[in-house]
Amino acid sequence: MTTEDKDFDTQYRNAVEAGNNESRALSVHFDRVSKRLQIELQDGVAMMIPVASIQGLEKAKAREIETVELLAQGYALHWPALNVDVTVPGLMAGIFGTKQWMREIASGFLSDAGRKGGSTSTKAKRAAARTNGKLGGRPRKKVIA
Numbered sequence: 207m208t209t210e211d212k213d214f215d216t217q218y219r220n221a222v223e224a225g226n227n228e229s230r231a232l233s234v235h236f237d238r239v240s241k242r243l244q245i246e247l248q249d250g251v252a253m254m255i256p257v258a259s260i261q262g263l264e265k266a267k268a269r270e271i272e273t274v275e276l277l278a279q280g281y282a283l284h285w286p287a288l289n290v291d292v293t294v295p296g297l298m299a300g301i302f303g304t305k306q307w308m309r310e311i312a313s314g315f316l317s318d319a320g321r322k323g324g325s326t327s328t329k330a331k332r333a334a335a336r337t338n339g340k341l342g343g344r345p346r347k348k349v350i351a
Contacts, residue, residue: 213305217293218282230280231294236271243271245294248280255297262290 229247237244242254257263257271263285270287277284277291284291 214291214293217296218278218291220293220295229294229298231276231283232280234274234276234283236268236274238268241268243274243283245283245297247294253298260290260292260297262288266290 229249229251231245232248233246235244236242236257237254240254240256241258242256243260244252244254246252257266263271266285266288270285273285273287275284275286276282280294282291282293283297
């Protein structure tokens with residue numbers, strides 16, 4: 207069993223234990239135009255989630271995403287062609303994948319520009335690095351006791 211399977215099993219058990227206090231999906235539909243899942247809950251609430259935000263769906267084809275099924279009386283969504291499962295309570299809580307995947311997505315969105323900027327090499331940057339190297343490198347942090 208993979209870590210992702212264990213994460214899903216844990217989320218699923220938590221959702222089932224919550225019982226009827228948690229909203230369950232009444233229906234789910236993929237909107238090709240907006241590329242979002244439209245989920246209608248049994249309590250009348252509806253939500254839309256971009257499929258690019260959900261682990262396993264970010265690169266899937268529209269026809270694969272449209273095959274979504276409701277499981278466990280609306281507690282989970284399942285894509286048989288993709289072997290992807292997510293819980294409705296997890297989606298409502300903003301959990302769109304494993305912790306590691308969520309960190310990677312967040313860091314990718316937030317720091318791509320910084321990463322690209324840091325990898326850019328210019329004459330000025332090379333000269334500054336050489337000068338800094340001649341001075342003994344980066345100054346050490348001062349520890350105050």
